[in-house]
Amino acid sequence: MHTPAIDVHGLRKCYGDQIVLDNVDLTVHAGTVTALLGPNGAGKTTTVHILSTLLRPDGGTAFVNGCDVMRDQAGVRAQIGLTGQFSAVDSLLTGEENLRLMARLRHLGSKRSKARVVELLDQFDLVDAARKPLATYSGGMQRRLDLAMTLVQAPSVIFLDEPTAGLDPRSRRTLWDIVRGLVAEGATVLLTTQYLDEADQLADRIAVLDGGRIVAEGTPNELKRLVPGGHLRLRFADAAALDTAARLLDECTRDAVDLALTVPSDGGIGALRSVLDRLDTAHIEVADLSTHTPDLDDVFLALTGTKTPAGPVDAKGMTS
Template sequence: MTTPAIDVRGLRKSYGAHVVLDGVDLNVPPGTVFALLGPNGAGKTTIVHILSTLIRADAGRALVAGFDVRREADSVRAEIGLTGQFSAVDGLLTGEENLLLMARLRHLGAKRSKTRVAELLEQFDLVEAARTPLATYSGGMRRRLDLAMTLVARPAVIFLDEPTTGLDPRSRRTMWDIVRGLVAQGTTVLLTTQQLEEADQLADHIAVLDGGRIVANGTPDELKRLVPGGHLRLRFADAVALDSATQLLDGSQRDDTGLVLSVPSDGGVGALRTVLDRLDRAGLEVADLSIHTPNLDDVFFALTGKAQRAGRVDTKGTAS
């Protein structure tokens, strides 16, 4: 069995009477992207800070790259990289100087530092701007440099805490491509984000955090299936066909103005085939068909903001 890149059991953290984390469990396989979603104050950044040894948990166990974050903090730090919510670059240095500084802090040695910095400047498309002041860098360039600094020592596990906040769509997608490339090389990424599309695009697995607890856990598709509202949208050529289809398909809702029928569905191939077969046997033709399934926005709004509830939801939709 493959050892998890991150293994968390019963993680708890409070500040006075305020409970930030209330028994969090996480299991992140190596070479994957694991996303933490949740509203502001849900505890996402606190988890990142505990796993990166910046703060201590009150209770629970956390292993990163096989090392205990409390007892083997130095070993954990040697295996990880952290990109926080705000760029940690030095504005008085050039991009190249920032990378060389990080390489020295990582004790790479002069020759190895020079080679590694050149590789990162090329990888992050910063060669032309390498020796220019950071005042000339765009927000996207600063974020790329920030991530490059995180990768100087080739960490096995990377924590990205809302890495694309404030970036324009083009810069955001550039960051996504970089993350995909890192994972393809075997790096494990724990991502916190407020961008639900980002989690949908990048994450192999998502945990939804609310009120310090994991309230849902699964792949993006599994989480979407927890939320009702999926349906097939069928448009017919005339009112006669719409009437016949309405009688044929139980539970459907009709829109007479648009000659449209909405049929509850999970969006799967089997459900679609069943509906089309019934229409075909009745001799009814569909002028237009589209499939509508819940997205992560629907999941987020359905599952968060309810921290006072007693149960949790797993990928089978059961409470515990």
């Protein structure tokens, strides 16, 4: 079996009487993107800071590529890159100078440093601005430079703490493409974000933090199925087919004007197959079919409201 890129069990962190992380378990497999979602104060940034050795946990275990964040901090730091909530660039230097400074701090050596800086400037579309002062950079350009500095030593595990906060939609999508490219090359990404569409676009799996606990975890589609409101909409060619289908399908809602039925569904393949099999057995043809599931906004509100599940929710919606 392959060692997970990130493996966390029973992680705890407190500040006085305030519990920030309460027995958090999290596994992130290599070459994937996992997003941490949650309201402000849920513990997302604290988790990232512990995994990147900036904070010491009060309990539990955490490993990055098999290195213990408590006992082998040097081993962890050699394999990770961290882009925090705020750009860590020096505004008195040019973009190229910032990258060269980071390369020197990473002890790449003169020849390798020059080559790596050229690679990153090209990869992040900063060649034309390389020797311009950062005062001339837009927010998106500064964020790209910040991420480029994170990648100077080509880390295998990358922590991105709200990397697109405050960026315009075009700059956000540019960074999304960069993240996808990094993962395609084999990197592992743990992402915290307040943008639910960002998690939906990038994440292979999502963990929802609330009150210092992971209250749900799964793929974006699995999490959407946890929230009621999903349904199938079936449209028929004539009123006779509509009437027959309405008698076959339980708890459906009829739309006589559009010759359509709305059938509650969790959005899964099994539910869809069951409905179509029943209609097919009765020789009823469907003129048009669409599937509707709640989005991550619905999931976020349902799972991080005033009431939280008694235990973590798995992809089937069962608490443990």
